[in-house]
Amino acid sequence: MSESPICFGLYVPPQPHPLLVPEQNEGWGQLRSAFDTARKRIEESDADLILVYSTTWPSVIGHQIQAHPEPEWTHVDDDFHFLGSMPYKFKMDSDFAHGYNENCGQRGLHSRTIAYDGFPIDTGSVVALKLLNPDNRIPACIVSSNVYSNRSESIVLGKAARDTLKQQGKKAVIVVVATLSNRMFTEHIEPKDDRIHSAKDEEWNQKIMEFFGQGRLEDLSQLSREIHGQIRVQKVVAYKPVWWMAATMGQSNSYNGEVLAYAALHGSGGAVIQLTPTSGSIGDKEFDEDDVEVYSGDRDVLDKGMN
Amino acid sequence: MLTMMNRLPLPHCDSMGEIVAGCIAPHPPHVVYADNPQQNEPNSEGGWETLRWGYAKLANKLKTLDYDALVIFTPHWQTYIGTHFLGLPHFKSKSVDPVFPNLFQFNYDLEVDVELSRAMHDAAKDAGMVTMMMENQDFRIDYGTIVSAHMLNKDWDKPLVPISSNRSRHYYSVEVMNEQARALGRACRKAILESDKRVVLVSTHSLSHRHFTTEPPIPEDMSKQHIYNHSNYVWDMKLIDLMRQGKMQEVIDLMPEFTEQTMAETDSGSISWMMEALGMPDYPAEIYGYQSVIGTGNVVAAWDPNPETREVVL
Numbered sequence: 001m002s003e004s005p006i007c008f009g010l011y012v013p014p015q016p017h018p019l020l021v022p023e024q025n026e027g028w029g030q031l032r033s034a035f036d037t038a039r040k041r042i043e044e045s046d047a048d049l050i051l052v053y054s055t056t057w058p059s060v061i062g063h064q065i066q067a068h069p070e071p072e073w074t075h076v077d078d079d080f081h082f083l084g085s086m087p088y089k090f091k092m093d094s095d096f097a098h099g100y101n102e103n104c105g106q107r108g109l110h111s112r113t114i115a116y117d118g119f120p121i122d123t124g125s126v127v128a129l130k131l132l133n134p135d136n137r138i139p140a141c142i143v144s145s146n147v148y149s150n151r152s153e154s155i156v157l158g159k160a161a162r163d164t165l166k167q168q169g170k171k172a173v174i175v176v177v178a179t180l181s182n183r184m185f186t187e188h189i190e191p192k193d194d195r196i197h198s199a200k201d202e203e204w205n206q207k208i209m210e211f212f213g214q215g216r217l218e219d220l221s222q223l224s225r226e227i228h229g230q231i232r233v234q235k236v237v238a239y240k241p242v243w244w245m246a247a248t249m250g251q252s253n254s255y256n257g258e259v260l261a262y263a264a265l266h267g268s269g270g271a272v273i274q275l276t277p278t279s280g281s282i283g284d285k286e287f288d289e290d291d292v293e294v295y296s297g298d299r300d301v302l303d304k305g306m307n
Numbered sequence: 308m309l310t311m312m313n314r315l316p317l318p319h320c321d322s323m324g325e326i327v328a329g330c331i332a333p334h335p336p337h338v339v340y341a342d343n344p345q346q347n348e349p350n351s352e353g354g355w356e357t358l359r360w361g362y363a364k365l366a367n368k369l370k371t372l373d374y375d376a377l378v379i380f381t382p383h384w385q386t387y388i389g390t391h392f393l394g395l396p397h398f399k400s401k402s403v404d405p406v407f408p409n410l411f412q413f414n415y416d417l418e419v420d421v422e423l424s425r426a427m428h429d430a431a432k433d434a435g436m437v438t439m440m441m442e443n444q445d446f447r448i449d450y451g452t453i454v455s456a457h458m459l460n461k462d463w464d465k466p467l468v469p470i471s472s473n474r475s476r477h478y479y480s481v482e483v484m485n486e487q488a489r490a491l492g493r494a495c496r497k498a499i500l501e502s503d504k505r506v507v508l509v510s511t512h513s514l515s516h517r518h519f520t521t522e523p524p525i526p527e528d529m530s531k532q533h534i535y536n537h538s539n540y541v542w543d544m545k546l547i548d549l550m551r552q553g554k555m556q557e558v559i560d561l562m563p564e565f566t567e568q569t570m571a572e573t574d575s576g577s578i579s580w581m582m583e584a585l586g587m588p589d590y591p592a593e594i595y596g597y598q599s600v601i602g603t604g605n606v607v608a609a610w611d612p613n614p615e616t617r618e619v620v621l
Contacts, residue, residue, distance in 0.1 A: 060406045060518045060601075076446040078471070079386050085445040110521045116408045118401040120447065148520055184387050186478055187437045235477045266388070 004277045005165035006249050007045040009174045010038055010132070011212065011241070013270030014056045014124025019131055020083040024191035027263025027270075034261030034272035035131040041274070042132055048170040049093050050133055050140040051161060053244045054177040056124035058236070059144035062110030063157055066142040067097035068119065077123045080266075086126050093139035099168055100141065103160040108295035109153060124177035132175065145244075147236055151224070152292045154240040158247025159293065174248050178241040180205040180262075180269030181231040189266065197267035204231040205269040209262060212273045214282050215255030221246035222287050231269075245275075251291070254281040324502040326612065327374050329585045330365060331578065333605035334383070334454035334511045336404045336411035338362065341527055344457065348412040354527030361596025361607040362458040364620065368593075368609070369459055369507060371616075376420040376466045377459065378427075378495070379509040382575030383451035384471040387478065389437025390491055391471040392428040393419045395444055404450045410526060415453050420466040423504050427468065430498035431491055437473075455511035468506075470495075472575040481563040481574060488576025489559070492583025499584070510581040514546060515539035515569035515604040522601065535602035539569045543597065543604035550592035550608055555582050569604075585610055593620045 013031065017024070022032035042050065057064070072089040097113050104111035125142045133140060143161070146153065165172055181201035196202040208227065211220045220227075220242045228239035249255070255275040262271040339347050341354040384391070396419050404411035425440065432438045452469045470491075476484035499506055517535040534540040542565055549558045559582055566574050573579070582588065588610045595607040611617040 057405070060520060061522045062520055074445045076443050078384055079388050079391075081391075081441050081443040081446055082439070085443060114408050116403050116412060118403045118412065119408050120403055120405050122405075146520065148518075183478070186388060186473075186475070188388060188439070233477050235474070 004250060005162060005171055006277055007047045007171050007173050008041070008274055008276040009176070009245055009249050011176045011178065011245065011271060011273040012038070012128050013179050013265055014054065014127060014177045015265040015268070015270060016077050016080050016083055016086065016123055016127050017265055019086065019127045021191070025194050027194065028191070028265070030261040031263050031270055031272055037260055038272060038274060039132050039134070042173050043137060045173060046171055047138055047173045049096055049172040050129070050138050050175060051172045052125050052128055052140060052142040052175045052177060053145065053241060054122055054124045054142060055145050055241055056177060057122040057142065057144040058147045060147060062112065063104065063146050064144040065097045065101050065111060065113045066092055066121070067094045067113035068092055068115040069094050071119060071121055073118060073121065075121065075123065075126045086130065088121070088126050088130055090129055091136040091139045093141050096141050096164060096168060096170065099164045100143070100161060103163040103167070104157065107156045107160050107293070108297065109156055109160065128175050128177050145236070145240060149240065150238050151243055151289065153295050154243035155247040155292055156295045158244040161248045162250070174245065176241045176245045179265065180208050180271055182268050183231070183233050185267040194264045194266060196264045196269055201231050201269060205262070205271070209259045209271060209273070212275065213257045213259050215257040215275060215278070216253045216282055217242065217246045217249060217255055217275055218251050218253050222289060249275065249277065252281060253283065254278055324499040325505045326496070326499055326508055326585060327372050327505050328369065328612070329508040329510065329581045329610040330459065331606055331608040332455035332459055332509050332511045333358070333513050333607065334451040335513070335600040335603065335605065336407050336450055336454055337526065337600050339413065339454050339457055340410035344461065346414045349410055351527045354529055355598055355600060357596045357598040358600070358605055358607060365595045365607055365609055366459050366461065372507070374465070374505045374507050376423055376468055376504060376506050377456055377509055378468040378470070378506050379452050379455055379511055380470045380472065380575070380577045380580050381449055381451040382472045382512050382572055382577060383449035384469060385474055386471040387474050389439055390431060390473045391439045391441050392424045393469050394421055394424060394440035394442040395419060396421050398446070398448050400447055402448060402450050402453050411450055413450070413453055415448060417448065417456070417463060418466040420468050420504070423498070423502055423506070424468045426498040426502055427470070427495045431494040434490060434494045436491060436494065451511050455509050459509065472577065475576070476566070476574040481566045484574060484576050485559065485562050485579045488579035489583040491576070492580040495580070496584040496586070508581050508584055510577040512572035512575055512577045513603040513605045514543045514571055514573070516572040517570045517602055519602040532599050532601070534599045534604055539604055542569045543606070547594060547597060547606055551594060553589050553591045555588045558582070559587070585612065588612070590614070590617065591619070593618050595620050
């Protein structure tokens, strides 16, 4: 596994509670402690880069890649503005961002770098980078999640990230910002009353964490559509983060998995999970969906029948 | 179901509040980018004139109306925990569009009618809705609010009352969204009529809302602009035709199917809210223009409750 450009991968929740008010709920505090543990492990790693894929950064024009060398702002969440403001100043790896963008193009994806003063970095990315890299010891890069993209684009997007790491000879900790179940309560709740929204969400969260704990990332990737149907509020077309994560990390089940914490975040399933590449594997199953190397775009299926 | 109160004409009384107009005002940042106002940093060679000229004509009409505030229901302040209202009087900052940052970096300085905002919040809360006042001074105003406010009033001399879009469509269904938005419309109408304010309602959204996922090298290259597909075009025209005929109840009844078929931005509840607040108009809309922006369908339209000033524009 020494050739892997990935030191390890993290799956972390986007909500601001562990950053702003961890003391208000035991579970939020546990998530904060898990973030702190992950931060220490990043500091102890030989990572050159923290690469973030955030489900709370939607894009329309392909995928967007943050290339501003020092984005700075004070962010406030649309829903949880009452929890406080999140001032930030991050250090980004612009060279990686530009290389990533070029490799997306090589693999058929439409993407672009962005570097605008005042660009609204999303809540999930702000929370992750403030907790995991508070002193900007390691430069970061953030990539968006296109609202229309599906499996092939997400997997190719991950492969382009891996291409870039290898080309530039960099080692990265990759961070996926996403909940497990994402249904929040639609009314205000007292912090002490927070819990997973439903028994079904809880059951599926436990199943997903069992897979993560066994290092079965590729199996989760193959289960992504089922997860989307079962426990994801249908805000976008698919549950994409494990597709990107699996593709970036190398499409296998060869990881040591560790669930550092799991707790409800206003009803949704928040977990801090670490996957570290290893030589062992729980075994590869027979996968239903093909692998994809290059995105071919919309295939004009309807038009073809008219010729 | 509508109550009789909702079907009554809006009052014209000095001692009561009044809704003097309702507008559909789409917010693709392209129209501000194309206009090159001093507040926006990127520069363009124009573009989307059909929409911008329509906006200009509607803005001229609003100049002739006596009103105190623009009440804007925006799909780009997305909340999942009820509906939120701004609770601070002044916001000054910079809005950068997260999707089209190359087009929209707008320096804004705006006033909020907090009294009216709180009255709407309280009325919605009293009606059983989940509500919250937003009182964090670092909060950044969304670009949907800013684009529509700018295009309707470039002098920025009227306070705003932005209202968040509760995403009940995602959590439940388009039907639930429709009903919740209409309930919010009833509450806002009550708050306005019980106030001493005259307001213009703004429902800011596209109709069909499927985007192209690539952008031309020159974003304002009008040779590249067209609707995403013919189905969306036909649906958009269907709705505009009903608006012309004053059949807004039918529009609202069609809303679930239209929204699902065209990925319409009406999923925010914006038009359902406005029609209910207006008392479900049965008179023709004023149509100011229709044009595609990066695949989406956009209409500028208005409802003038006063038959003496109502116009046939297009």
